[in-house]
Amino acid sequence: MLTKRIIACLDVHDGRVVKGVQFVDLIDAGDPATQAARHAREGADEIVLLDITATHEGRQTLLATVRRTARELFVPFCVGGGIRSASDAAQVFEAGADKVSVNSAALADPTLIDAIGRSFGAQAVVVAIDARRDPETADPVRDAQVYVQGGRKLAGRRVVEWAREAEDRGAGEILLTSMNSDGMRTGFDCELTAAVSESVGIPVIASGGAGTVEHFVDVFGRGKADAALAASIFHFGVSSARSLKEELARAGVSVRLPC
Numbered sequence: 001m002l003t004k005r006i007i008a009c010l011d012v013h014d015g016r017v018v019k020g021v022q023f024v025d026l027i028d029a030g031d032p033a034t035q036a037a038r039h040a041r042e043g044a045d046e047i048v049l050l051d052i053t054a055t056h057e058g059r060q061t062l063l064a065t066v067r068r069t070a071r072e073l074f075v076p077f078c079v080g081g082g083i084r085s086a087s088d089a090a091q092v093f094e095a096g097a098d099k100v101s102v103n104s105a106a107l108a109d110p111t112l113i114d115a116i117g118r119s120f121g122a123q124a125v126v127v128a129i130d131a132r133r134d135p136e137t138a139d140p141v142r143d144a145q146v147y148v149q150g151g152r153k154l155a156g157r158r159v160v161e162w163a164r165e166a167e168d169r170g171a172g173e174i175l176l177t178s179m180n181s182d183g184m185r186t187g188f189d190c191e192l193t194a195a196v197s198e199s200v201g202i203p204v205i206a207s208g209g210a211g212t213v214e215h216f217v218d219v220f221g222r223g224k225a226d227a228a229l230a231a232s233i234f235h236f237g238v239s240s241a242r243s244l245k246e247e248l249a250r251a252g253v254s255v256r257l258p259c
Helices: 032-041 063-070 088-093 106-108 111-120 159-168 190-199 213-223 241-250
Strands: 005-012 015-019 024-030 046-051 079-080 099-102 125-132 145-148 153-158 173-178 204-207 227-228
Touching: 005 032, 005 159, 005 204, 005 241, 015 173, 015 204, 024 032, 032 046, 032 063, 063 079, 063 088, 088 111, 099 111, 099 227, 106 111, 106 145, 106 153, 111 125, 111 227, 125 159, 153 159, 159 173, 159 190, 159 227, 190 204, 190 213, 213 227, 213 241
Parallel strands: 005 046, 005 227, 046 079, 079 099, 099 125, 125 173, 173 204, 204 227
Antiparallel strands: 005 015, 015 024, 125 145, 145 153
16 A cells, blocks of 8 residues: 655745645744754655745745755655746756646646656656635536635636646646635545546645644545645644654554654
């Protein structure tokens, strides 16, 4: 049985880790390098750093922050935000990232996925999808919509359709964030995660809503996720990757336990 990955996410704004609820009301959660090192020591399988305002502000990723964080890590490191070309991706890789995450720029020009994949391999390309469900629609899962620019703007694409295209263009993973659940700690959107997981043949990372061990068990089972990402519960001491994994193992979920 393949092990399920636990990923710690660092949303970075002005060089600091922040966390909000449904993409707003951000509060400070510490220094990126310090937080990344702590989460890695505590057993996180990967670290994702997202420069959440780079696209909205029309600038590149904060490379100095990436370099400083990468020096502290011994686990895979994915970086997103402000990557608009294969050249931008190359600079992020040179700064120490193992993978890049693309979102708004890939929707604006889907050939970006092809270009990065050709240059660096599919395993290095993560397509992030910020998804919102409207419960008033006839089929809230099928009709779930993609948002861009840090959740500020409707992209005009359906989530499942965009995930399929991203895979066809060479994405190695999908990072699916439920905007409805983000920061709420009430559970992942398992229905939407399962719909995406069933529609693609590449790993799907579930994001948005982590609050308890049961939420992770649920998204790995009912949600069919290959990995699950969390931020708030790690940053603010609700749990650690180590204790979460120990509890998941007791619940029968196959995870890589830290030494």
